[in-house]
Amino acid sequence: MKLVIINYVLIATFNHVLFVFKVPATICDRIDSLLSRFWWKSNKDSRGLSMVSSSLLHLPKGLGGLGIRHIHSFNLALLAKQVWRLRFNPQLLASRVLKAKYPALLSSKPLISSPRPSWGCRGLLEGGRALSQGLAWKIGSGTQVSILQDYWVPNIKVEFKDCIPVEDRPLMVSDLLLHDTGIWNLSLIRQLFPVSVASVILGLERPKQHIDDFVYWKYNRDGAFLTKSAYAALVSQHISFRSVTTDSSWWKRFWGLPILPKWKMLAWKVLHNAFPTADVLALRGIPIDATCIFCHGSSEYVVHLFRECPFTSRLWNSLASTSSPLPEVPFLFSDWFTSIITSYASSKHWLALDRFFGMCWAIWITRNNVRFRSVVFSPQCILDLALEWSVRSGKAREMAACCPGIPPGFSSYPTWQVLRGEASVLWECDVLMCFDGAWDRGNYSAGAAWCFLDPVSSRCIGGGARVCMASSALHSELLACLFGLKHARQQGIVSLCLLTDCLSVPKMIQFATSDISLIWTIQEIRDVISSFSSCHIRKVSRSSIGEAHSLAGAARRRILLCFSF
Known part of the structure; x- marks a missing residue:
């Protein structure tokens, strides 16, 4: 009960101030001290006896702490949310006024040139600096992104090989793309970067058409800013997790x-x-x-x-x-x-x-x-x-x-979804297509495979497999779905039922809300599905897609490079 009172009552009473102004560190520390004392007090007359370090109270519950808000980190997270809103909604009056008075305040590298900025603008400056730590680039054309200075490859620092002279090192990500097709220049990337870096770069998806680069929030899967993820990233800078002994x-x-x-x-x-x-x-x-x-x-x-x-x-x-x-x-x-x-x-x-x-x-x-x-x-x-x-x-x-875990009127996510056409009987289709992907975490190589099955006898009547590069296991699953759909379209199939052993795939295709690193692959899948008269997808067991699973593993091991039958 005390945790609820602290996080959702006491701190909530001055959330507005934390959202607008940068609170001095001494005041934040004083508030943290008062909240800690309140936690340890047994009654109103007691001063409380702190039994552990206050940093353990602020540690997230998943790491063995209690998750009590660290005021300084929470203040910066709320200010970062304010800057995100102003930066990505330039039509707002506040955004236009601030941009006119402080041109660099809402940029990727926030700066105030005025000698005497207001207290509110100084708070936004701190929020902008906190926000910039969590921004990453999604590569489209690559013309706006610096190879070394910007964050564009997830979870890795981009470095050239030591043997590459400085004058031969390209500056922009666009220099790593083939200008006619827009895909990665495989030979150039392997020549410039170490194997570990080159594999990750080649695993990044590429858009089908020309798209400008854009920034996203790297601590959230869908790329949208969340105060919760910002707070978790900021509090980790102030609290050491090395003291955690239990897993x-x-x-x-x-x-x-x-x-x-x-x-x-x-x-x-x-x-x-x-x-x-x-x-x-x-x-x-x-x-x-x-x-x-x-x-x-x-x-x-x-x-x-x-x-x-x-x-x-x-x-x-x-x-x-x-x-x-x-x-x-x-x-x-x-x-x-x-x-x-x-x-x-x-x-x-x-x-x-x-x-x-x-x-x-x-x-x-x-x-x-x-x-x-x-x-x-x-x-x-x-x-x-x-x-x-x-x-x-x-x-x-x-x-x-x-008490039901799902609110009244709602149901759990079904294992069968209609992607195109009418919600008819599942097996009323020309062909069943099972697909699967295999991914190697070490070198980001992947294999994608698909098999066409007769809807009556479940006999395999065709399919294929190919080698590819993927950023994750889920990416390889989606690539297998995409390649299989394109093959089915080439074969003249108009009604199709997809079978997958991954529950995330139907959700991502159906609602088009997913991992920011896979948005273009999902959009291409949806574009191909629109060419069929009907298309369903169903979650099945691993044994039901055994043929595709075996082919995907063979492709990942480079036993099959590009194979269709």
Whole structure:
């Protein structure tokens, strides 16, 4: 609840200021400090005791943090959004006024020449600088893009071979294209660049017609600016992720578990040693007896409290006798804790997971009641409390299951889509066409293959395969679809049903919203589909496209270069 209040209530109250002005760093740090204190406070009279570094609170939840907004980074992200809006909507009055007064403010390299700019313009300047870090060029004609100075090849730094003299190095990307066809000059690129760079360049798609270069937001798949992605990129510059020990994929799965939110906070505090146990409080100078209140024989710290205490061990043994046995105890406590969660979650044994967290929660509640309220306890009381909380978690999960994940009136994405023609019976077509792509991440080489099948007997009646270069595995799938459609059009086929094992392909073709790196390939596919009288596409299993899969693999390995039958 506190996370919701901080991110969606407290910070939202001054979002407008963050969106318009660059807030000084001292004020941002002060706000961060107040929000951190609010998080650790237990009541209104308490000042709170910070148990971990504030950077861990600002760390994204998928990396083991809590995702509390870092004000300085959030301020820059909102200003970058403002600059994006002004730059790509030049018809706005604000854009025209700012461009007239500060000509370079909204450029790719923002600059203010006025000696005394306003506070608002200085904020836009900072937002423009933040925005420029996430802009990339989509190569059309290549005349506007510098080979070395601009970012145009995803996730790689473009460098020439050391043996290429400076005077022989081209300046613009247009110099790397064949002027008559507009495709990449294969021999020139392999001559100028190292193999790793040349392979990535050759894997970039090329438009079918002449198109000017344009910029896009490289941190979002469709190229549109998102404050969320901008904030993630900016916060990574202020917070080190090297301190994260648990795998980020584990945290992403953990936050999605169907358990009580307070149990997730308990696990987060356990794994980050953020519990105010007696030994931690004593180290902070708080006068408290650090002896464990259960066994009275050792200091109270997280590992002892939840696992090594003899009293706690008997509780776990009682729990193991009534549910699935706990995983074997490794040396590290964090490994023991995460292995239990992973084991139960992977097998979807939610009842055992509820009992495990219910026991941890009951131990902690009883510890607090005994230490601060002098409550009398017994092992059976703790077991009953753990059972009560596990039942409560199960009921909460049942209520969540009753609520549909998809809003009323909507349905999940179907596996069969009509791309052209009427929504008739699936098999009422001249030919079935299965297609598949194979991609090598190391050298960006790919193979594309397609097979024409008889709709009645499913017998292969034709097809083809060819070698190509692709930027991703999905790109190779789309190229296979494109080559197969062109082959079908040459064969005079007018009604076609496409079969693919990739669910992303029907979505991308149907709605034409996709990865910015594939927009021209998808548009060409849609143009070819328009030449058929009817065209359907269906998601099928890998075994249903076995012939195309084998041919694509052979093409990727250069066993087949260009083959049709």
